[in-house]
Structure formats: structure tokens, C-alpha cells
Amino acid sequence: MSSDDPDLTPAPEDQPLSSRPVGHDGIRIDIAERQAWHVSGIAFLVVGLLAILGGAALTVLAIINGVVWQGVLGVLLMLAALVLTTGLRIVNPGEAAVVQFLGHYLGTVRTTGLNLTAPLTSGRKVSVKAVNFEVEPMKVNDSNGNPIEIGAIVVYQVADTAKAAFAVEDHDDFVRKQAESALRHVAMSHPYDDHSMGFGNEAHSPVITLRESTDEVSAELAHEVAERVAVSGVEIIEVRLAHLAYAQEIASAMLRRQQANAVLSARQVIVQGATEMAKQAVQELDASSDLELDPERKAAMITNLLVVLCSEQNTQPVLNTGSLY
Numbered sequence: 001m002s003s004d005d006p007d008l009t010p011a012p013e014d015q016p017l018s019s020r021p022v023g024h025d026g027i028r029i030d031i032a033e034r035q036a037w038h039v040s041g042i043a044f045l046v047v048g049l050l051a052i053l054g055g056a057a058l059t060v061l062a063i064i065n066g067v068v069w070q071g072v073l074g075v076l077l078m079l080a081a082l083v084l085t086t087g088l089r090i091v092n093p094g095e096a097a098v099v100q101f102l103g104h105y106l107g108t109v110r111t112t113g114l115n116l117t118a119p120l121t122s123g124r125k126v127s128v129k130a131v132n133f134e135v136e137p138m139k140v141n142d143s144n145g146n147p148i149e150i151g152a153i154v155v156y157q158v159a160d161t162a163k164a165a166f167a168v169e170d171h172d173d174f175v176r177k178q179a180e181s182a183l184r185h186v187a188m189s190h191p192y193d194d195h196s197m198g199f200g201n202e203a204h205s206p207v208i209t210l211r212e213s214t215d216e217v218s219a220e221l222a223h224e225v226a227e228r229v230a231v232s233g234v235e236i237i238e239v240r241l242a243h244l245a246y247a248q249e250i251a252s253a254m255l256r257r258q259q260a261n262a263v264l265s266a267r268q269v270i271v272q273g274a275t276e277m278a279k280q281a282v283q284e285l286d287a288s289s290d291l292e293l294d295p296e297r298k299a300a301m302i303t304n305l306l307v308v309l310c311s312e313q314n315t316q317p318v319l320n321t322g323s324l325y
Contacts, residue, residue, distance in 0.1 A: 033162040033233070036099040036107025041088045041116035048088075051081035087119040094129040096161045108161045126161045130237060133176060137243040140184050142192045142210065150187045150210070151243035152218075154179045154225065156234050163233025171232045178228040179239070186221045192246065214241055278305040 058074030061067070089097045089109060097109040101121045109115050110128070117123070137151035156175055158164045164171040187210065194207045208216050222239035229236065282302065 031162050031166055033160045034107045036109050036117055038109045038115040038117045041114040044116045048081040048085045051077050083119045087117045089115050089117055089123045096126050096128050098124040098126055098161050098165045126164055128158045130157045135180050135183050139247055140187045144191045146192055147247035148192050149245050152183050153240050153242045155237040159235035160233030168232045174232050175229050175234055179225050182224040182228055278302045
């Protein structure tokens with residue numbers, strides 16, 4: 001029986017882990033933020049200090065009086081106070097404390113101030129402030145193969161402190177690298193400009209371009225960055241293009257093209273306006289009962305009007321005292 005038989009192909013869940021495809025759904029991260037047990041730690045701090053002082057006093061008395069049980073009680077009291085104070089955590093505004101016990105994730109404390117968590121735990125501070133950084137302008141090729149320079153501003157915030165702490169090595173560096181990769185991919189997916197939009201075409205291009213569709217491109221870029229960094233527990237707040245230009249080697253050629261398109265568009269508006277004015281003038285003269293023009297005079301008048309209206313320089317009037325015939 002052939003091994004290519006689809007009935008003998010193992011199901012995805014039966015395949016070994018090494019042969020499974022890895023992607024956004026294939027990353028094996030099974031941790032999510034949860035709240036750690038905590039209470040206000042001010043009262044426990046006072047109790048711990050009093051216990052340490054009391055234990056020290058009992059130890060001194062035991063040494064002076066020679067009473068062993070007092071010394072043992074004093075040492076135990078100080079040890080209990082020290083163990084209790086290991087659970088104290090100071091959480092500053094804009095930060096969260098990720099609490100671990102012997103390598104196990106217990107939860108996250110977001111309440112600011114002095115908090116008491118489980119004793120003998122360790123805490124790791126994770127900033128939950130909004131962070132913004134600039135993706136430095138990079139040189140890429142747009143979808144038409146033209147070299148361009150593009151940069152962006154990314155604003156993000158840690159939403160899941162557990163993933164930010166344990167799912168990636170460094171979530172800040174991870175976001176920066178993924179944002180750069182997403183910007184490069186989006187820039188290569190769209191043209192810088194729609195070169196089909198020239199003389200005689202519509203004013204607005206139906207194609208999404210980097211230059212004219214900045215809102216659509218920014219939204220697409222934000223969604224792609226958010227998808228790439230979801231595994232790190234980071235939430236993308238905003239992504240905006242900060243720099244967009246042709247590369248220096250083709251900038252002058254593209255500028256001449258844009259100038260030529262602008263000149264042609266302006267000429268089109270001038271010709272259309274001049275034609276309408278000449279047409280209106282002929283219609284008004286025809287409507288007048290005092291003046292009748294034959295086709296030759298109409299053609300001469302229209303020609304003169306178009307020359308005057310379309311000329312870039314001031315025209316000088318010429319008086320004809322004779323006859324056209």
C-alpha cells in the first residue's frame with residue numbers, strides 16, 4: 001500500500017512536535033496573566049519590625065539570664081519576621097510586579113504601594129506605561145520595485161505582564177524588531193504612487209498607495225504589528241508613518257515625473273475652461289439679433305480666444321481694419 005495514501009496520513013495532533021508547522025497558532029506559550037494574592041503591606045511591615053525588635057530583646061535577655069527557651073523563642077520570632085517581610089513588594093505607578101515562587105508563576109500585582117504577597121517569593125517589575133519609539137527610515141522596494149525610504153512611529157503598552165515576562169526574552173526588543181519587519185512587509189506590498197494616474201485620469205486613485213493612502217496604510221501596519229507581537233502580551237496603541245520618500249538615486253527622476261503630471265493636469269483645466277468660455281461667447285453672439293457671424297468668423301474668433309486664454313504670456317491685441325475676404 002502506498003505511503004501517499006491520504007487515509008494513512010497521520011492527523012496533525014498525532015504528528016511529533018518537531019514536524020508541526022510553527023506560526024502564530026503554533027507557538028507553544030500556555031501562560032497568561034492572573035492576579036496574585038496580595039494585601040496592604042504597611043501593617044505587616046510594622047508587625048515585622050516589632051517582631052524583630054522583640055526577638056532581639058528576648059535573645060539578649062536569654063544571654064543575660066541564661067534561659068535557653070527565651071533565646072530559642074527570640075531567634076524563631078526574628079526568623080518568622082524575616083520570612084514575612086520577604087513577601088513585601090513595592091509597586092510604583094506605571095509598574096506591575098510579577099510574583100514567582102521557586103520558579104512557578106503565582107500572579108501579578110498591579111496595586112500601587114506597599115503590598116504583601118506570599119512569603120519567600122521573588123518579584124519582577126514590568127513597566128505597563130505607554131512606550132513609543134521610532135522605526136528609523138529604511139530603504140526598501142515598493143510593489144513596483146522602486147527604492148523608497150520609509151519610517152514609522154509605534155506606540156505600545158504591555159497588556160499581559162506574564163507573557164511579557166516569560167513568553168519572550170526581551171519584549172521591548174521583540175516589539176522593535178517585529179515592527180521593523182512589519183513595516184518592511186507593508187511597504188513592499190503597496191506602490192509608492194499610482195503611476196497610472198496622469199493626464200486625463202481621475203483625481204483620486206483607486207489603488208492603495210503609500211503616499212496618498214496614509215491612513216489605510218497606517219491601519220494595515222498597526223494590525224500587522226499587533227498580530228506579530230501578540231505572543232509577547234503587548235498591545236499596539238497606534239502606528240503612524242513618520243517618513244516617506246523616494247530613495248536619493250531616483251528622487252530627481254520621480255520629481256520630474258510628478259512635475260510633468262502637474263503641468264499636464266493644469267493644462268487640461270486651462271484648456272477645458274477656455275473651451276467653455278469660447279463656446280459661451282459664440283452662443284451669446286448667436287443669440288444676439290444685431291450681429292450675425294458666418295462659420296469662418298466664428299472659427300477665427302474661437303481660435304483667437306483660445307490663444308489668449310491658454311497662453312502663458314500676456315497677449316498683445318491686433319486691430320484688423322480690413323476685411324477677412
